[in-house]
Amino acid sequence: MLHIVACIKQVPDTKIIKMNPKTNTMDRSSAPAILNPYDSHAVEEAVRLRSRYGGVVSVLTMGPPPAVKAIKKCIEIGADEGYMITDRAFAGADTLATSYALTKALQKIADIRPIDLIVCGKMTIDGDTGQVGPGIARRLDMPPLTSVNKVAEINREEGYAIVHRKLEDGYEVIRSTLPCLLSVEKDINEVPYSSLPNMLRAARYQPIIWSVADLGEIDKTQLGLKGSPTIVSSVWAPQKPQGGKLLEGSYDEQIRQLLDVVLTRKELFEAQAGAGGGAS
Amino acid sequence: MPEKFDAIVVGAGPAGIACAFELAKAGVNVLLIERGEYPGSKNVMGGVLYRKMMEEIIPDFHKEAPLERPIVEQRFMMMDKTSAVTFSYKGLEWAQEPFNNFTVLRAKFDQWFAAKAVEKGALLINETVVLECIVENGKVVGVRTDRPDGEIRADVVVLADGVNSLLAKSLGFHKEFRPDEVALATMEVLKLDKKIIEDRFNLEEGQGCTIELFGDATKGILGTGFLYTNKDTLSIGVGTLLSGLIKHKIKPYELMEYVKTHPMIRPYIQGAEPQEYLAHLIPEGGYNSIPKVAGAGVLVVGDAAQLVNAIHREGSNMAMTSGRIAAETIVAAREREDFSEASLDDYRKRLMGSFVGQDMKKYKDSTHHFDKFPQYFEKYIPMVNRAASQMLTVDGSSKWEKQKKIWRDIGPAKQKFKIARDLFRAWRVMK
Numbered sequence: 001m002l003h004i005v006a007c008i009k010q011v012p013d014t015k016i017i018k019m020n021p022k023t024n025t026m027d028r029s030s031a032p033a034i035l036n037p038y039d040s041h042a043v044e045e046a047v048r049l050r051s052r053y054g055g056v057v058s059v060l061t062m063g064p065p066p067a068v069k070a071i072k073k074c075i076e077i078g079a080d081e082g083y084m085i086t087d088r089a090f091a092g093a094d095t096l097a098t099s100y101a102l103t104k105a106l107q108k109i110a111d112i113r114p115i116d117l118i119v120c121g122k123m124t125i126d127g128d129t130g131q132v133g134p135g136i137a138r139r140l141d142m143p144p145l146t147s148v149n150k151v152a153e154i155n156r157e158e159g160y161a162i163v164h165r166k167l168e169d170g171y172e173v174i175r176s177t178l179p180c181l182l183s184v185e186k187d188i189n190e191v192p193y194s195s196l197p198n199m200l201r202a203a204r205y206q207p208i209i210w211s212v213a214d215l216g217e218i219d220k221t222q223l224g225l226k227g228s229p230t231i232v233s234s235v236w237a238p239q240k241p242q243g244g245k246l247l248e249g250s251y252d253e254q255i256r257q258l259l260d261v262v263l264t265r266k267e268l269f270e271a272q273a274g275a276g277g278g279a280s
Numbered sequence: 281m282p283e284k285f286d287a288i289v290v291g292a293g294p295a296g297i298a299c300a301f302e303l304a305k306a307g308v309n310v311l312l313i314e315r316g317e318y319p320g321s322k323n324v325m326g327g328v329l330y331r332k333m334m335e336e337i338i339p340d341f342h343k344e345a346p347l348e349r350p351i352v353e354q355r356f357m358m359m360d361k362t363s364a365v366t367f368s369y370k371g372l373e374w375a376q377e378p379f380n381n382f383t384v385l386r387a388k389f390d391q392w393f394a395a396k397a398v399e400k401g402a403l404l405i406n407e408t409v410v411l412e413c414i415v416e417n418g419k420v421v422g423v424r425t426d427r428p429d430g431e432i433r434a435d436v437v438v439l440a441d442g443v444n445s446l447l448a449k450s451l452g453f454h455k456e457f458r459p460d461e462v463a464l465a466t467m468e469v470l471k472l473d474k475k476i477i478e479d480r481f482n483l484e485e486g487q488g489c490t491i492e493l494f495g496d497a498t499k500g501i502l503g504t505g506f507l508y509t510n511k512d513t514l515s516i517g518v519g520t521l522l523s524g525l526i527k528h529k530i531k532p533y534e535l536m537e538y539v540k541t542h543p544m545i546r547p548y549i550q551g552a553e554p555q556e557y558l559a560h561l562i563p564e565g566g567y568n569s570i571p572k573v574a575g576a577g578v579l580v581v582g583d584a585a586q587l588v589n590a591i592h593r594e595g596s597n598m599a600m601t602s603g604r605i606a607a608e609t610i611v612a613a614r615e616r617e618d619f620s621e622a623s624l625d626d627y628r629k630r631l632m633g634s635f636v637g638q639d640m641k642k643y644k645d646s647t648h649h650f651d652k653f654p655q656y657f658e659k660y661i662p663m664v665n666r667a668a669s670q671m672l673t674v675d676g677s678s679k680w681e682k683q684k685k686i687w688r689d690i691g692p693a694k695q696k697f698k699i700a701r702d703l704f705r706a707w708r709v710m711k
Contacts, residue, residue: 196427199408199427200405204403
């Protein structure tokens with residue numbers, strides 16, 4: 001039976017989050033925690049593959065206890081089982097340490113039921129790195145297929161998957177062996193409004209929760225802050241553009257005003273001419 | 281086959297949560313359905329939570345609930361354009377257990393209250409809109425939601441869907457409410473440093489104060505304004521009958537701006553930063569607007585049943601008590617295995633016998649009275665302000681002369697008689 005595991009994360013809603021102007025870090029209390037939007041597409045794709053081929057969809061997350069909420073959201077989308085690893089030892093993990101901890105949990109899940117496919121969102125909206133998925137694939141020695149925007153076929157018996165990868169100027173079709181790891185784009189699917197039975201199931205659902213001690217043999221030096229070689233030397237919030245002028249009136253008037261502004265700014269043309277000269 | 285619960289409660293406000301909490305506590309398999317992202321996300325009130333009725337549901341709630349401040353002082357300000365006559369009571373017996381009431385922010389409080397109901401065993405689902413009740417053979421047997429496979433069944437459905445209850449309306453329990461039966465309230469939450477709040481409102485650390493605003497706060501339209509202290513925010517708002525806004529052609533936000541910039545209010549909120557803007561309808565039709573509240577397989581509670589005492593700005597307490605009585609009625613009906621209208625009508629009887637029904641009855645004509653005779657707000661409050669100014673301004677004229685002037689200001693004998701009649705009438709509707 002096809003077993004798909006989606007790796008997900010609870011993130012602060014960065015659309016409304018405020019930055020602490022002193023430390024330049026996110027003020028996590030200023031925004032509600034949500035399921036990382038890319039991950040909802042990953043879970044939805046897993047659910048769609050299950051309805052095509054049958055099987056089981058599990059989700060896995062690493063996070064503090066309130067992240068149970070994100071797992072419940074996945075159950076609403078249609079996942080069958082949810083696993084969460086939570087422990088103080090995981091705190092402060094960068095993408096390297098995160099992928100290590102998740103790999104340990106995935107190995108334990110695979111002991112319960114062998115894994116055929118791992119699906120991740122393209123990246124999280126709080127970290128924006130997109131490194132954890134490929135990190136897991138490397139550790140599990142699976143082919144990482146990034147930027148996937150279509151799963152054309154999964155063939156468990158013959159052990160292959162055919163997917164489309166989004167490129168800047170089109171897409172490429174890749175055939176990979178199974179098991180493999182996909183990280184998916186947002187346009188791979190649309191997450192529909194969850195059904196009432198799924199809502200009820202999610203409201204009752206209690207995920208399986210593991211701490212470090214439950215994960216068997218584990219190298220503690222590779223966990224959390226200790227296992228994170230990433231050094232953040234400085235962080236800053238992008239500056240909001242200041243000043244500016246709002247053009248008003250009809251389109252024609254606005255265009256005229258804009259041209260007046262642009263045409264009278266000599267330095268623009270001089271710079272253009274200079275750059276053009278250099279290229280020729 | 282849709283799943284079946286013992287009871288479904290539609291709407292997670294004070295009435296719905298109280299009902300679900302009590303049902304779950306009694307071992308009833310109850311589903312609580314909320315349309316917002318979480319309980320409280322769409323709920324609005326000025327912010328006074330009454331201790332007594334909350335305690336009847338969760339004793340000692342004040343030890344763990346997210347409350348803002350216990351209220352130790354209540355001020356009533358009768359405002360004119362550049363003056364105000366204030367009456368206030370401050371009592372330190374309210375600063376300690378058992379307390380009288382608290383300010384709360386609903387987004388936080390309702391979430392906590394709902395979590396308590398879930399702890400007791402209620403099942404909560406959010407972001408789900410109930411479109412209609414499923415009626416079979418004249419009996420409500422469940423609800424239909426906006427979700428795929430969205431039907432769900434129950435022995436009894438409790439409608440706690442708020443003012444303008446579309447579900448009760450579609451069952452024919454009431455008609456569309458008239459503009460003089462509902463008030464439109466707008467409010468803002470303004471951020472202000474804790475210490476500054478305590479200094480400005482003359483409070484010890486952690487204590488709170490409420491100010492009710494009458495008269496010019498609503499430009500003389502029937503309604504009230506309020507200014508409440510939270511931990512590190514102020515809640516300021518104004519509510520008037522919808523009919524008044526229509527008649528005076530004033531937009532709610534204009535009235536809000538007017539209150540915020542009023543010279544009697546401005547100093548309190550100076551430097552405070554707007555954090556949230558909310559608006560909501562309040563049922564203020566009173567006793568005569570209470571719809572049918574019990575039918576076969578269905579009960580109506582809280583705002584949906586128009587249970588608001590506009591004179592004393594009480595609503596959440598009535599909502600909770602109605603939810604609790606509804607739950608007790610359901611538990612008793614389950615023992616009888618009888619969810620007919622006759623059986624569930626016990627709820628109406630008990631509700632009307634409680635303080636909820638009694639208070640609603642006591643003030644049954646008050647809103648309409650003050651709406652019908654606008655002179656109370658338009659004329660008498662300015663008059664009181666002028667009288668106070670006259671009496672308290674030391675300008676060399678004797679107090680006798682001042683009293684004469686005040687007496688003249690009231691108008692000719694006919695006018696004095698009219699005022700006496702109005703005061704008597706007001707006393708009659710309030711007594």
